[in-house]
Every structure is written in C-alpha cells, then in structure tokens.
Amino acid sequence: EVQLVQSGAEVKKPGESLKISCKGSGYSFTSYWIGWVRQMPGKGLEWMGIIYPGDSDTRYSPSFQGQVTISADKSISTAYLQWSSLKASDTAMYYCARSLSGTTFSYWGQGTLVTVSS
Amino acid sequence: NFMLTQPHSVSESPGKTVTISCTGSSGSIASNYVQWYQQRPGSAPTTVIYEDNQRPSGVPDRFSGSIDSSSNSASLTISGLKTEDEADYYCQSYDSSNLVVFGGGTKLTVL
Numbered sequence: 749e750v751q752l753v754q755s756g757a758e759v760k761k762p763g764e765s766l767k768i769s770c771k772g773s774g775y776s777f778t779s780y781w782i783g784w785v786r787q788m789p790g791k792g793l794e795w796m797g798i799i800y801p802g803d804s805d806t807r808y809s810p811s812f813q814g815q816v817t818i819s820a821d822k823s824i825s826t827a828y829l830q831w832s833s834l835k836a837s838d839t840a841m842y843y844c845a846r847s848l849s850g851t852t853f854s855y856w857g858q859g860t861l862v863t864v865s866s
Numbered sequence: 867n868f869m870l871t872q873p874h875s876v877s878e879s880p881g882k883t884v885t886i887s888c889t890g891s892s893g894s895i896a897s898n899y900v901q902w903y904q905q906r907p908g909s910a911p912t913t914v915i916y917e918d919n920q921r922p923s924g925v926p927d928r929f930s931g932s933i934d935s936s937s938n939s940a941s942l943t944i945s946g947l948k949t950e951d952e953a954d955y956y957c958q959s960y961d962s963s964n965l966v967v968f969g970g971g972t973k974l975t976v977l
C-alpha cells in the first residue's frame with residue numbers, strides 16, 4: 749500500500765527555522781517525484797515545488813523560489829520542506845504528494861500544520 | 867502566467883448532476899493533462915480524475931472529466947449526487963515549463 753506519512757504539527761516563532769518531512773512507503777521512492785503544496789487557512793491549494801529523489805532534480809514555483817528549500821534523503825525514503833526564517837504568513841497546512849510525471853499527483857500525505865506566532 | 871479559473875461555488879440537489887468548469891487563461895488547455903482533486907472538510911485532497919478523464923481505482927463512475935477545446939476549459943461532472951460528494955474541488959494542470967498550476971477551487975454544496 750502506497751503511503752506518504754508527514755511529520756506532526758509545529759508551532760514556531762517568527763524568525764525560527766523549521767524542517768518538515770514526508771516519508772514514502774509501499775513503492776520505489778526513487779522512481780516518483782514528491783511535490784509540496786501549501787494551503788493557507790480557508791484558502792486554496794498552491795504548488796510550491798517538487799523533487800525527484802532519484803537524482804535530487806528540484807523545481808520551484810516562482811512564488812516560493814528562495815523562500816523554502818526542498819530536499820530528500822533516499823536512504824530513508826523521506827522528502828523535506830524547510831524554512832530558514834519563518835514568518836507569520838507561513839502559517840498554513842502543508843501537503844506532500846507523489847507524482848510519476850512531476851505534473852500530476854496521485855497520492856497525498858495527511859498534511860502538516862505549521863503555525864507561526866509570536 | 868498560466869492560470870486556471872473555477873467558479874467559486876456550485877450547488878445542486880441529491881441525485882442530480884453537476885458540472886464544475888475550469889478555464890485556462892492562455893494557450894490550449896488540451897495541450898497538457900488536467901487533474902481534479904476532491905478535498906472534504908478537514909481532510910487532505912484526493913485524486914478523482916487524472917489525465918483529463920481517467921478515474922483512479924476506487925473512484926465511482928459517477929465522476930467523469932472532459933476537455934472542451936472550443937472554450938479552452940475542462941469540466942468535472944458528478945452524476946447521481948450524494949451528500950458525501952459535498953467538498954471543495956480543485957482542477958490542476960501545468961504550463962509549458964512543467965510548473966504546476968491549481969485552480970482556485972470550487973465549493974460544491976449538495977442540498
């Protein structure tokens with residue numbers, strides 16, 4: 749069974765760093781892209797970027813380029829999304845999702861809620 | 867920038883059929899695959915249609931997708947509406963650089 753299991757909810761202060769994770773199982777982790785999607789409170793889905801764990805090829809949405817870093821550790825079948833300095837506006841639910849082509853998503857993680865507040 | 871536009875909300879009665887549109891801002895929407903995702907309140911999205919009109923296993927055949935090149939739009943049609951279909955629906959495609967784009971989402975109310 750394909751599963752994407754994300755790390756738990758986080759509460760952080762502005763300026764702090766954060767790295768959240770998405771662990772894949774039930775399939776060949778290095779053969780599928782993992783994308784990250786933001787959903788701000790009460791808003792729609794926004795594509796942030798995507799990584800191919802097989803060779804670490806990474807693409808970012810222009811809206812998120814330079815704001816976050818996407819990475820993966822194929823030895824433990826885990827992808828990451830990280831911030832070096834959080835802002836209150838980073839408060840959102842973040843989803844990871846699996847893609848064969850890099851452009852369509854088949855399986856989704858359960859989401860990680862990030863709250864940034866002083 | 868390539869954008870996808872959806873109606874903010876639609877509503878229909880149980881047992882009826884509803885269609886949700888997704889209009890591309892430029893180019894031909896038929897050039898790249900369109901996907902549809904369902905998001906029930908408090909849950910992660912799930913895929914109901916991929917590659918324009920393909921249903922993942924487990925998705926009932928009440929869900930169907932189509933492309934209309936003349937209006938540069940994609941459509942999700944749900945027939946035999948059930949109260950469990952009440953959710954937000956998002957279309958998704960990608961641009962010429964393979965950057966992913968989501969529509970703004972449509973809230974479906976089944977009343």
